[in-house]
Amino acid sequence: MAKKKAPNRSQARGNLNRKPPKSQPIWSSFQRPGTFNRPQQITPYSQARVSIGNGQFVPASVYKPGMTAATAPPGSVTGRAPAAPAAPALPPAGPVPPSALPVDPIFDAQMGQLERARTQGYADVTGERQRGLSDYGYKESATGALSIDPNNPFSKAALLKRNYDTQRRTVGQQIGSSGGLYSGAFQTAQDVTNRNQLQSQDALTKSLQSFLLQNTRERAKVGTDYETGAIGARSDRIGRAPDNPLYEPTPVPDIAPNQTLTPGAQPQPKVITNKLGHKGYWKPKAGGGRYFVRT
Numbered sequence: 001m002a003k004k005k006a007p008n009r010s011q012a013r014g015n016l017n018r019k020p021p022k023s024q025p026i027w028s029s030f031q032r033p034g035t036f037n038r039p040q041q042i043t044p045y046s047q048a049r050v051s052i053g054n055g056q057f058v059p060a061s062v063y064k065p066g067m068t069a070a071t072a073p074p075g076s077v078t079g080r081a082p083a084a085p086a087a088p089a090l091p092p093a094g095p096v097p098p099s100a101l102p103v104d105p106i107f108d109a110q111m112g113q114l115e116r117a118r119t120q121g122y123a124d125v126t127g128e129r130q131r132g133l134s135d136y137g138y139k140e141s142a143t144g145a146l147s148i149d150p151n152n153p154f155s156k157a158a159l160l161k162r163n164y165d166t167q168r169r170t171v172g173q174q175i176g177s178s179g180g181l182y183s184g185a186f187q188t189a190q191d192v193t194n195r196n197q198l199q200s201q202d203a204l205t206k207s208l209q210s211f212l213l214q215n216t217r218e219r220a221k222v223g224t225d226y227e228t229g230a231i232g233a234r235s236d237r238i239g240r241a242p243d244n245p246l247y248e249p250t251p252v253p254d255i256a257p258n259q260t261l262t263p264g265a266q267p268q269p270k271v272i273t274n275k276l277g278h279k280g281y282w283k284p285k286a287g288g289g290r291y292f293v294r295t
Contacts, residue, residue: 055079102246107237114229121222129215136208146208156204164197271295 049057056079058072069077133139137155138146148157171193175186241247269281280294 049078052077101237101241102244104237104240104244106240107233110233110236111230114226114233117229118222118226121225122219125215125219125222128218129212132208132211132215136204136211138208157201160197160200160204164193164200168193269293 048060050060050063051057052063052067052069052072054069056069056077058067058076058078062073062076129140133146134149134152135156137149137152137157139149140146149155152158168190171189172186175183175189180186269283271279271281273279274292278292278294280292282290283293284290
């Protein structure tokens with residue numbers, strides 16, 4: 001039996017390079033096996049749209065660089081509608097503001113008296129603080145920092161230092177005249193004098209701190225008294241307002257929650273449903289009372 005001859009390399013390469021039949025699709029380099037080329041829909045230039053931001057588009061034939069919805073030709077913008085301008089906020093319901101109250105001479109007199117008392121109180125507290133600092137021998141800067149005043153020779157701090165300097169020299173002369181200038185007794189006497197001076201300076205500093213604290217509390221009390229008096233005066237003014245012949249309150253219009261007002265527009269009445277199931281609103285009468293108007 002004759003053996004079949006094995007194909008050579010050229011024949012094997014020919015089998016690989018053989019073209020498939022026409023019924024079998026030829027895959028392109030960018031197509032996955034199992035999918036077929038579909039015709040691509042090309043939009044005509046006359047129907048092309050260009051984005052101008054905010055979800056809005058204009059035809060490509062009218063588009064210009066930097067175009068916005070405001071500068072685009074009328075009727076050419078499509079897409080999301082621009083946001084409507086925010087409606088002006090309505091005044092919140094609450095107490096009548098002081099500007100709407102009539103003139104009240106009693107209130108004006110009370111506020112004038114309170115302001116004069118506050119001004120006088122601040123002046124008294126400030127003057128007392130300056131006199132106290134001068135008495136202790138200190139100065140206060142604009143930031144509140146304290147420093148010793150060297151131009152006040154008769155202050156408590158200056159007299160304290162002078163007394164101990166005199167005492168220190170007196171002790172030295174006494175011990176030196178007795179021949180103990182270089183003995184341990186001289187150093188011991190100086191140490192006692194220095195310790196007493198530090199103790200006196202500490203007591204002076206604590207006294208100054210106590211004075212400043214009390215002065216700060218008095219200044220705060222002046223402001224608190226003014227605010228308390230002003231609150232009471234305003235409360236009394238509001239209580240007297242209904243009896244004032246000049247008082248003409250302006251009622252806040254009753255509008256629906258989803259209704260907004262534009263400047264110069266009249267508010268629409270609030271539509272409700274009465275007990276009979278009719279929709280409408282209440283309208284006040286000229287002589288008092290009200291009646292129901294069906295919508």
